[in-house]
Amino acid sequence: MPTFWLVALLLALSAAGFYGGRRRAIATAAGNVKDLHSLPSYYGYHVSLAAFVPAIGALAIWLLAQPMFIETRVSGMIPAEAVPESSTIGLVMSDVRRVAEGLDLAVEQGLLTAREARNVADSGQDVRALMGEVGVALGDDVRPEVLNAAQAYRNLSNTGRTAMTVVVALLALGGFGWAYSRTHKDFRARNVVERAVLALLVLAASLAILTTIGIVLSMLFETKNFFGLHSWTDFFFGSTWAPNFRGGSELSILPLLWGTLYISFIALLVAVPVGLFAAIYLSEYASGAVRAFAKPLLEILAGIPTIVYGLFALLTVGPALANLFGKGGLLGVEWMAGATSVLTAGLVMGIMLIPFVSSLSDDIINAVPQAMRDGSLGLGATKSETVRQVVMPAALPGIVGAVLLAASRAIGETMIVVMGAGAIAKFSANPLESMTTITTRIVSQLTGDTDFASPETLVAFALGLTLFVLTLGLNVLALYIVRKYREQYE
Amino acid sequence: MNDMTVMDKTVETQNIKIAAKDVNVYYGDSHAIKNVNVEIEDKTVTAFIGPSGCGKSTFLRCLNRMNDTIDICRVKGDILLDGEDIYDKRVDPVQLRAKVGMVFQKPNPFPKSIYDNVAYGPRIHGLAKNKAELDEIVEKSLRRGAIWDEVKDRLDAPGTGLSGGQQQRLCIARAVATEPEVLLMDEPCSALDPIATAQVEELIDELRSQYSVVIVTHSMQQAARVSQKTAFFHLGNLVEFGPTGQIFTNPEDPRTESYITGRIG
Numbered sequence: 001m002p003t004f005w006l007v008a009l010l011l012a013l014s015a016a017g018f019y020g021g022r023r024r025a026i027a028t029a030a031g032n033v034k035d036l037h038s039l040p041s042y043y044g045y046h047v048s049l050a051a052f053v054p055a056i057g058a059l060a061i062w063l064l065a066q067p068m069f070i071e072t073r074v075s076g077m078i079p080a081e082a083v084p085e086s087s088t089i090g091l092v093m094s095d096v097r098r099v100a101e102g103l104d105l106a107v108e109q110g111l112l113t114a115r116e117a118r119n120v121a122d123s124g125q126d127v128r129a130l131m132g133e134v135g136v137a138l139g140d141d142v143r144p145e146v147l148n149a150a151q152a153y154r155n156l157s158n159t160g161r162t163a164m165t166v167v168v169a170l171l172a173l174g175g176f177g178w179a180y181s182r183t184h185k186d187f188r189a190r191n192v193v194e195r196a197v198l199a200l201l202v203l204a205a206s207l208a209i210l211t212t213i214g215i216v217l218s219m220l221f222e223t224k225n226f227f228g229l230h231s232w233t234d235f236f237f238g239s240t241w242a243p244n245f246r247g248g249s250e251l252s253i254l255p256l257l258w259g260t261l262y263i264s265f266i267a268l269l270v271a272v273p274v275g276l277f278a279a280i281y282l283s284e285y286a287s288g289a290v291r292a293f294a295k296p297l298l299e300i301l302a303g304i305p306t307i308v309y310g311l312f313a314l315l316t317v318g319p320a321l322a323n324l325f326g327k328g329g330l331l332g333v334e335w336m337a338g339a340t341s342v343l344t345a346g347l348v349m350g351i352m353l354i355p356f357v358s359s360l361s362d363d364i365i366n367a368v369p370q371a372m373r374d375g376s377l378g379l380g381a382t383k384s385e386t387v388r389q390v391v392m393p394a395a396l397p398g399i400v401g402a403v404l405l406a407a408s409r410a411i412g413e414t415m416i417v418v419m420g421a422g423a424i425a426k427f428s429a430n431p432l433e434s435m436t437t438i439t440t441r442i443v444s445q446l447t448g449d450t451d452f453a454s455p456e457t458l459v460a461f462a463l464g465l466t467l468f469v470l471t472l473g474l475n476v477l478a479l480y481i482v483r484k485y486r487e488q489y490e
Numbered sequence: 491m492n493d494m495t496v497m498d499k500t501v502e503t504q505n506i507k508i509a510a511k512d513v514n515v516y517y518g519d520s521h522a523i524k525n526v527n528v529e530i531e532d533k534t535v536t537a538f539i540g541p542s543g544c545g546k547s548t549f550l551r552c553l554n555r556m557n558d559t560i561d562i563c564r565v566k567g568d569i570l571l572d573g574e575d576i577y578d579k580r581v582d583p584v585q586l587r588a589k590v591g592m593v594f595q596k597p598n599p600f601p602k603s604i605y606d607n608v609a610y611g612p613r614i615h616g617l618a619k620n621k622a623e624l625d626e627i628v629e630k631s632l633r634r635g636a637i638w639d640e641v642k643d644r645l646d647a648p649g650t651g652l653s654g655g656q657q658q659r660l661c662i663a664r665a666v667a668t669e670p671e672v673l674l675m676d677e678p679c680s681a682l683d684p685i686a687t688a689q690v691e692e693l694i695d696e697l698r699s700q701y702s703v704v705i706v707t708h709s710m711q712q713a714a715r716v717s718q719k720t721a722f723f724h725l726g727n728l729v730e731f732g733p734t735g736q737i738f739t740n741p742e743d744p745r746t747e748s749y750i751t752g753r754i755g
Contacts, residue, residue, distance in 0.1 A: 287561060371598035375661070378556060379611040379668055380588030389610070394601045 006059065006168055013172050014052035020176075021047030021183050029185040038190035046189040049196050050179030055172035062164045070156045074149050082145040092146065095138065099127070099150035100157070102136035109134060117154075121147050219468065222461035230455040235462060241425035241436075243445065243456045251459045253466060255425040259435035263346045263421055264410035266431060270350025271410075272403055275357025282358070283365040284387055295362070302355040306415040313348040313420030314339070321347075325432055336432040340422035343431040349416050353406045360405065364398030364482075365391060397481050404478035408471040414439040438463050505532035507672060507702040508553060513567035515548055515557070522548050524726040526567075530672075530719075535694060535703045537717035537734065539710060541749065544723040546706045550674050553704065554590035555583040571672070588615055591670035595677040597657035599649030599664075604641050607649040607660060608632060611668035627667055635663025636693045655686020662693060666701075673697060675705040679712065691716050710750055714738050722746045 025043035029035040075093050083092055106112045111133060120127060127142040230251055238252030282291055318339030323329050325336040368391050376386040422434025445460040508530040515523035523545045530536050538546035555576060557563040569576050576586055599607050608628045618624035632638040637659040649660055658678055665673060679687040694716050697703055707713050713720055720737040722730045730737060730746045741747045
């Protein structure tokens with residue numbers, strides 16, 4: 001039975017369980033709903049869940065595990081000498097899978113009967129031509145070992161699928177029956193449903209965490225491959241970034257890290273004062289009407305896709321800076337060669353971060369109790385004295401946290417630097433020169449034709465992991481500081 | 491705590507410190523204070539009592555223009571401090587608040603050291619010429635706040651680390667440090683336990699020797715214990731104002747009697 005119908009059956013069964021459980025609960029209470037421990041629908045949910053959850057869980061696990069199991073069994077059947085010189089066992093296995101699928105397709109389309117498909121090796125038919133007819137293209141003639149393996153593959157997966165259907169159906173019916181038989185007016189169905197809700201929430205929470213772990217592990221794996229091909233001393237302590245796809249590249253993170261930190265620093269130089277002052281104005285001075293109007297407006301800035309900021313950097317800020325500092329510019333100096341520079345990217349990134357800093361700081365400033373302000377104003381302090389001497393010191397740890405979060409965003413930002421910062425990896429203190437960042441290099445190393453066995457491509461993972469560790473560290477530090485601050489008032 | 495001259499409770503001076511005439515306060519459309527006339531004497535503790543929402547805190551906050559910080563609040567009528575209208579355009583509310591100090595319901599020490607908490611006011615008003623003078627002001631204020639002995643060895647410790655009662659006395663010391671003429675107290679003991687309350691009440695009685703104290707309280711026993719004059723507010727009206735003894739033993743208005751005997755409130 002196809003999986004779709006199996007799932008449909010489960011859904012139907014659980015729907016039936018809902019009504020069945022409900023009716024039975026009401027029946028055991030002789031129609032008097034007040035006698036039931038829980039509301040009638042909870043009994044329905046209980047039966048419904050018992051029929052559905054274990055069965056669908058078993059189905060999911062089976063669907064994941066069966067291909068792996070069959071793969072190992074079948075690949076064990078292929079003798080080592082059957083693998084051609086230029087090939088690998090993996091390639092042969094993919095042929096096996098394709099032949100198996102092709103035979104299934106042929107049966108489905110009526111070209112072969114099931115019996116003919118099983119005996120296709122004896123019939124002397126040209127299997128490759130047959131595969132061609134059903135739309136499965138094979139590079140070679142089908143060798144007997146492959147055909148044998150494909151037949152075994154089909155057998156195993158047929159058996160597996162039948163077994164799966166039986167197990168799932170039994171589980172569903174068993175769950176249904178078990179829960180149905182437990183349905184009684186004193187049964188605490190509501191508590192069971194409550195636990196099921198809890199389980200669902202825990203599952204959702206752990207899924208997010210597990211995904212993060214998965215991402216880190218996959219990066220770690222590729223990074224290990226990279227360090228197998230390239231020396232780690234060059235990566236961490238070298239001074240040149242010069243990837244060369246013919247080999248002999250120098251791949252050092254330091255020039256990229258310098259560019260990243262320099263651009264982020266300029267971005268924070270723009271974003272922190274402006275964002276902080278905006279937050280102070282909005283939370284301490286602005287009237288309700290101004291606040292209601294200005295705060296959403298500022299937050300719209302945060303909703304602009306960064307690629308749009310990138311365009312702004314490329315088309316407006318870069319040329320404007322070049323007009324000022326470039327050749328034939330207004331200042332009459334020749335400090336800037338093109339429109340892309342550290343300053344271009346830094347300024348635009350700073351603008352991007354303003355709403356981020358201001359909205360976080362605004363929340364933190366608002367969390368300072370009104371009693372602090374009243375106390376200071378009541379002593380005859382002015383508003384700005386109050387802000388400077390009472391509100392800011394009280395909010396400072398939180399604001400530091402906000403700035404660190406902004407810094408970690410700046411370090412991880414990609415599109416603005418791709419479009420505004422340039423592509424030259426170097427150490428320079430001149431903000432009007434082009435530089436490049438870690439994220440920009442990851443993009444350029446992974447775009448186009450890539451060979452995932454060369455250090456020039458794999459370096460992207462090492463860069464990504466370093467970036468991840470860097471921003472993770474900043475975030476942890478920021479959250480630690482913010483949390484410590486919150487404890488003061490609660 | 492007893493190193494200060496405690497004036498005899500029965501002594502009454504007749505100096506009018508604050509005079510309110512036909513004061514009306516509006517929050518947006520709601521009329522919170524209706525035609526209140528009251529005269530607060532110098533070197534006296536005046537208690538404002540009344541049920542919740544009767545406007546006593548609102549009126550108290552009018553006396554040092556703390557209501558200015560609330561956008562929708564409008565104050566009509568005259569409030570004279572030493573004969574000068576505090577709502578006059580020429581009066582700077584910031585200067586006024588240095589003269590009319592305030593202690594709040596919940597102790598609100600700043601997240602600074604005990605020393606810096608007390609030195610805050612003198613610093614922003616430039617009351618001390620040098621560190622030695624500032625030290626002196628801090629010590630004097632803490633002594634007047636009846637907390638010096640408890641904190642003299644840890645002036646650098648954060649003010650937020652003190653107990654609730656100590657925090658409130660620190661806040662009183664902080665208010666006293668700016669040399670105010672009037673001290674407004676908005677339910678200063680409502681967040682305190684009985685022992686701390688007793689300490690603060692004793693302190694209020696001592697403060698009377700130098701300041702005019704106005705205290706808002708929900709506790710009628712407290713009003714009876716610490717004040718010489720009592721004003722009873724009800725639904726935004728000043729119902730009755732007179733010597734504390736008279737208000738509690740022989741009220742003129744039936745509403746006052748109902749309130750102090752617990753029938754309304």
